[in-house]
Amino acid sequence: MTDREDPQPQGFVDLDGDGLDDNAIPIEVKGLVSRFGDNVIHENLDLTVKRGEVLGVVGGSGAGKSVLLNSIIGLKQPEGGSVKIFGQDIKYAKRRIWTSIERKWGVLFQQGALFSSLTVRENVAAPLYEHTRLSRREIEKLADLKIAMSGLPTRAGALKPAELSGGMRKRAGLARALALDPELLFLDEPTAGLDPIGAAAFDELIKDLSDSLDLTVFMITHDLDSLYTITDRVAVLADKHVVAVAPVRELEHSDHPWIKEYFLGPRGRAAVKAQRHVKA
Numbered sequence: 261m262t263d264r265e266d267p268q269p270q271g272f273v274d275l276d277g278d279g280l281d282d283n284a285i286p287i288e289v290k291g292l293v294s295r296f297g298d299n300v301i302h303e304n305l306d307l308t309v310k311r312g313e314v315l316g317v318v319g320g321s322g323a324g325k326s327v328l329l330n331s332i333i334g335l336k337q338p339e340g341g342s343v344k345i346f347g348q349d350i351k352y353a354k355r356r357i358w359t360s361i362e363r364k365w366g367v368l369f370q371q372g373a374l375f376s377s378l379t380v381r382e383n384v385a386a387p388l389y390e391h392t393r394l395s396r397r398e399i400e401k402l403a404d405l406k407i408a409m410s411g412l413p414t415r416a417g418a419l420k421p422a423e424l425s426g427g428m429r430k431r432a433g434l435a436r437a438l439a440l441d442p443e444l445l446f447l448d449e450p451t452a453g454l455d456p457i458g459a460a461a462f463d464e465l466i467k468d469l470s471d472s473l474d475l476t477v478f479m480i481t482h483d484l485d486s487l488y489t490i491t492d493r494v495a496v497l498a499d500k501h502v503v504a505v506a507p508v509r510e511l512e513h514s515d516h517p518w519i520k521e522y523f524l525g526p527r528g529r530a531a532v533k534a535q536r537h538v539k540a
């Protein structure tokens with residue numbers, strides 16, 4: 261976040277006056293290099309996320325999925341390459357543009373990342389206090405709306421995170437991620453730790469919300485059922501870069517060894533079979 265800002269490209273449209281191109285690609289990663297000391301995590305990684313799609317991101321444990329997410333949302337500075345969000349290279353975004361970018365996305369971290377001393381309503385309200393000038397009454401109303409949209413009962417608003425089940429905590433994290441009406445939603449293993457019924461219900465909720473709110477979704481997951489149920493495309497991280505991006509059914513036919521193992525291993529076979537059964 262330095263002084264340089266990308267020049268506005270031809271055809272730049274900014275009806276809401278936030279300094280970002282309304283028609284720009286939501287996420288464009290080019291030639292990304294990420295390292296921790298000598299440990300190279302990404303080398304020349306390219307990835308484009310299209311407007312309105314649900315993109316699943318898969319890869320073996322330690323393949324660099326969370327580091328990729330952190331590089332995209334500015335929590336890790338890349339060692340090389342570029343990350344553009346809505347057309348703006350985040351490395352060069354001035355504070356005003358960076359604030360606009362932050363207002364356009366919501367993040368659901370793996371553990372929910374809720375403030376433990378605050379109630380669910382206060383957690384959901386926090387980004388609204390930070391980024392808007394709405395009155396306390398309006399903010400509380402909006403927070404309650406997001407809590408309801410996330411499928412939590414109204415009474416959950418008054419509870420602290422420790423008083424919630426794992427599934428309810430995920431929903432509370434989702435409510436907070438939706439607080440600012442984002443266009444872009446980042447989900448880090450949203451169904452991890454949920455039982456199969458809870459996971460299927462959460463998948464359905466994400467699908468409904470992404471359709472009705474026209475969200476672009478970047479979702480890290482290990483959950484094959486989620487890939488089949490809600491993604492438009494899946495990006496596979498292996499060998500330090502994205503080795504394939506395609507609809508999940510096309511990936512079933514890939515020759516890449518990790519992808520083959522993923523889909524043709526016992527869990528993969530079960531998920532593929534279940535999907536064929538659902539389709540029939």
Ligand SMILES: Nc1ncnc2c1ncn2[C@@H]1O[C@H](COP(=O)(O)OP(=O)(O)OP(=O)(O)O)[C@@H](O)[C@H]1O
Nearest residue numbers: 296299301319320321322323324325326327328482
């Ligand atoms: N803060 C850090 N300092 C040093 N190394 C790190 C740090 N964060 C991640 N790494 C390393 O980066 C690599 C990729 O980690 P990352 O968490 O992105 O994997 P992942 O694909 O999300 O794995 P999983 O599916 O197990 O969550 C690992 O080797 C990890 O040890």
